Amino acid sequence: MSDMEKTEFRLPEGIPAGGRGPESSVDATQQVADRDMEVNLRPKSLDEFIGQPKVRNQLDLVLSGARKRNVTPDHVLLSGPPGLGKTTMAMIIAQEMGSSLRMTSGPALERAGDLAAMLSNLMEGDVLFIDEIHRIARPAEEMLYMAMEDFRIDVIVGKGPGATSIPLEIAPFTLVGATTRSGMLTGPLRDRFGFTAQMEFYDTADLTRVVVRAARILGVGIDDDAAAEIASRSRGTPRIANRLLRRVRDYAEVHGDGHVTLAAAQAALVVFDVDEMGLDRLDRAVLSALIHGHGGGPVGVSTLAIAVGEEPSTVEEVCEPYLVRAGMVARTGRGRVATALAWQHLGLTPPPDAPGQHAV
Template structure:
């Protein structure tokens, strides 16, 4: 099977052809949104208060890994307020003029959603400060000593920003959001609810144990769960009776090379190289990427985050290290006193040291 297909199945990033499908599965109201109970409760209070005051709510910042529902929540905010919704992304705003044109076209109460807001151009970000605080922007006309700033009043609006890299947001921008919410990965029960709802919308017959089997391999991410559901549905229609049971899901995901932990071909290749070729590490990510035949960015952004979260890989000052759980997952016995581990020299594995490097 094509490696790219394998990797896309459990990637939290959206695929090009998924836009229409995801739109049909998105919840339309806060009561329909599954998971994130604390965020939902806090957001409900913020929105209800704004409606009672007949004023736009504070600007909202949603942070967390991709695929957890940040865009869906932004759309729900607009729906709950009964306001128009405008969507753009940080990389699309390259100049301050692009943002000024967008802001001046907003109607009163409109919800502006900027995805990946940490990637907005710095001149545009500085223009956004004043827009968020005072609902006005200064347009610079001319150049040099003769340049003139023309203030333009904006209709009151609500900005909803989403980011997968909250640490890259500048302090001034982050401080201008009145409500900040961090979205966590879903547990298996929550993903089962997501899958049951999606199956009803897609017209897929799925049993409880079938939904549980898919949920357990979905890496805590609704986007991945819905993608796996569609792949399992295809398998059930072609090689079974169309009903997604636990066995059908198990067989289908074996075809797509997704194991019981949600690891795919790339994840297992990284672990296999780390353990079998490099004795468990430590090894640099560039060397690891060459060993598995992938780009460094692919290993760092696609495979590593889940392997670290699953407790199978550790980032240490000396390089990437396989944990004992990784050895066991590959059916191997870890060294009793791994010299590569963070606890080397102390007679045992001291546990992973996590940091970005």
């Protein structure tokens, strides 16, 4: 048996399909086990999904049109940074269409046979979700072309001159691909998706709604200003907002009555090394190495990684994207440079030649 994951998505007991109606209301006093946390915090329908209004409206048209024609929806490609809801959106697509969801990931599809085994087990209308689809092996990707277009695959039996190609019909399905690096997708694969959506970072207002909704599901009382404080430090990412809420809940239960106030939220985030800009210990270590160790740069990623004791890939993929988006680090041809905002964030006076000095 291959090592790929096959998961059929089903709603928790007591919640009807689509998540609509009075039966789907959440009891604020019910405590949710941590092992079921992610499943219970995920929205179950497009109406419940917070943020991404453009993607939601476009996807609603795609799914509504498919339901009216009684056909499987076009294949869907979801791209964007981690934690914005791509997996949740795939679950919602299956739920809205009343079908099963099969889940796997690109790295798990190392051979064409792995993909053939999964495709041959699909039922009509099923949704196949492939996370990190840009990392799928080339032989499996080439098999996927025919499956997406013609709902057919060719299975090779035997080796050498005696090998025989056997065509195998597969049930019509909808492929939902998710990628954090859309630029790494090959042209032929990208062109076979009927609908492509780019997930954007959330603003503080939408993230506050995410925090309030999650607190209600977790049975945590929270003040509006405390929810806004957590949202403002969540890097525009719902996954981070939910994680910070759980840690603030722990602090409020240990050091108080469990109700999350603004003071409790701020004190908890100090304990967990998340500052007012959403930077954690590693982010500040990178800025400190860049400014204190190299005068603000320019300096290469490998040098920064050695200074903070991390792998270059960690600095480049985990820290740098947010630091660049927050306007604290600038990427140049000679290396990374600390902006005036980075100097000020560390309580220092930026030099005259620091990027963004005049803007600040």
